[in-house]
Amino acid sequence: MALAFCTHKIEVIKPVSFVDDAPILICLQKNDLVRIKAFVEHHRSIGIGQFVIIDNGSTDGSLEWLIGQQDVFVLQVMHPYSSANRDAWINRVMAYFGDNRWYLVLDSDELLAYDDMEHHDIGQLIARMERKGITRCRAMMLDMYAADGYFETGDKSEFLQQCVYFDTDTYTTGAWDYHVALSGGPRRRLFGTEATLTKYPLFRLSDGELLYQAHAMFPLAKNLNTPCHLVIRHYKFLPGDRVKFERIAREGRYYGGSVEYKNYVKAMADGDVLHFVDAASAKYENSTSLRCISCYQPIDWK
Numbered sequence: 001m002a003l004a005f006c007t008h009k010i011e012v013i014k015p016v017s018f019v020d021d022a023p024i025l026i027c028l029q030k031n032d033l034v035r036i037k038a039f040v041e042h043h044r045s046i047g048i049g050q051f052v053i054i055d056n057g058s059t060d061g062s063l064e065w066l067i068g069q070q071d072v073f074v075l076q077v078m079h080p081y082s083s084a085n086r087d088a089w090i091n092r093v094m095a096y097f098g099d100n101r102w103y104l105v106l107d108s109d110e111l112l113a114y115d116d117m118e119h120h121d122i123g124q125l126i127a128r129m130e131r132k133g134i135t136r137c138r139a140m141m142l143d144m145y146a147a148d149g150y151f152e153t154g155d156k157s158e159f160l161q162q163c164v165y166f167d168t169d170t171y172t173t174g175a176w177d178y179h180v181a182l183s184g185g186p187r188r189r190l191f192g193t194e195a196t197l198t199k200y201p202l203f204r205l206s207d208g209e210l211l212y213q214a215h216a217m218f219p220l221a222k223n224l225n226t227p228c229h230l231v232i233r234h235y236k237f238l239p240g241d242r243v244k245f246e247r248i249a250r251e252g253r254y255y256g257g258s259v260e261y262k263n264y265v266k267a268m269a270d271g272d273v274l275h276f277v278d279a280a281s282a283k284y285e286n287s288t289s290l291r292c293i294s295c296y297q298p299i300d301w302k
Contacts, residue, residue, distance in 0.1 A: 004079070004088035010054070014067050014074040018050045023102040023122060023202075026093050028086055030056040032108045033065060034156050035235065040069060042111045047121030048104065052097075054089055056081055082253040083214065091210050099205040102126055106201055106232065110141070113231040115298035117287045126202075128299065129229075136222055137202040139230035140296060141195075142166050143185045144284065145237055145276035152273055154239040163235055165281045169294040171197070180228075182295060186237075186276050191263045199232060214255075227297045231290050237276070242268055 018024065025048045029036050040051060051072040055063045066074050077089055090105060104122070106112065114125060129137055146154065146162040154162055171184035182197040196215045203209075203217060212218040245268075248254055249261040268274070282292055291298050 001084040001088045001091075004085045005092055008077060008079045008085065008088065008092075010075050010077045010089060010092055012074075013055070013063070013076050014072070016050075016071065016073040018073070018097070020101065022050055023048065023104055023126060024050045024052055024097055025104040025106065026052045026054070026090055027106055027108055028054045028056060028089060029058070029062060029108040030081065031058045031060040031062060033058075033060050033062040034159070035108045035238075036062050037065065038160055039106075039108050039111065040072065043104075043122075044071070046112065046117055047123050052093055054093065080253065083255045087211050087213055094205055094211070099207050099209070102202065102204045104202050105211065109235045110201075111233040111235070112139075112201065113142075113233050113287055113290060114229060115287055115290065116301060120299075120301060125299075128301070129202075130204075134226065135204040135206070136200050136217055136226055137230050138180070138223075138226040138228045139199050139201050139232045140171075140182055140228055140293070141197040141199060141232045141234045142290075142293070143187060143234050143236055145186055147277055148273050148275055151237050151239060151241075151276070156239045159235055159238050163238070164284045165277050166233075166284060166293075167280045168282045168292050170280045171293075171295050173295060180224075180226075182228075187260075189278070189280070190274060190276065191260075191267045193260045193263050195260055200226075201232060202230060228295060229297055229299050231293070231296060233284070237274075 025043055049071050053066050053072055053074055055076045057078050066072050079085060094103060144163040145165050150162045167185045170189060171182055174181045180198055183194045185197065187193045187195050199215050200217050200223060210218050216223055245261050245264045249258050249265045252258045254261060290296055
């Protein structure tokens with residue numbers, strides 16, 4: 001990560017002037033036009049007005065779309081993706097914009113959610129965290145999925161309308177050295193993977209802090225004893241993504257040599273329809289639907 005931080009060229013494609021005391025959302029994307037449009041729209045709806053999108057060499061029109069958005073600061077990096085490179089690029093962006101401010105770091109297939117977000121915007125959420133002395137906010141990644149057949153033959157542009165189901169109580173937690181380890185959900189049920197579902201997407205960056213890796217911040221000790229007040233609605237399994245999974249598994253640039261994606265490809269090899277929905281599933285109607293998740297701690301706004 002240090003080598004990429006120091007040597008990789010990150011080009012400014014379209015600069016935007018930002019307000020110093022407002023949060024900045026940072027996201028890396030490549031060829032994800034359908035998701036990135038929904039991503040920007042959703043986070044605008046909760047009060048985000050400052051986006052930094054790092055494009056990694058898109059050719060599907062998503063770069064051009066981003067350039068046309070008035071509130072999006074567009075960067076581009078052409079080096080090959082890897083998990084370590086991603087972390088380096090995001091740390092470079094935060095070094096540019098500086099510390100002592102709030103950041104929200106998400107992937108293009110992730111939408112931030114929290115209790116009663118329909119009536120409390122991101123500014124109110126941050127203000128409440130500050131009153132409670134919380135500067136690093138823990139979230140669980142919640143894999144969203146659709147009914148049988150959508151992943152195989154559905155219309156990708158309808159993913160928000162179709163991927164409305166999630167697991168409620170198939171998760172387990174354990175204490176790691178640097179955060180609460182959460183795993184489970186449909187990735188365990190269907191693919192036998194133990195993916196880490198803990199993240200710290202929203203934080204106030206202080207001097208000496210950095211993104212250690214996608215699921216933890218440094219100094220590591222500050223990750224401990226933090227309540228899980230946030231949910232990241234994660235849209236990982238959309239029509240057409242099987243080809244992407246095969247490429248990622250083949251290239252081996254993700255964590256552990258892309259072992260998680262290799263499990264996906266193996267499970268999909270016979271071509272059968274994947275059955276995501278089962279007795280552990282609930283339907284997302286609005287943010288209060290999340291209250292049924294066993295390891296989530298809704299915010300008390302009173």
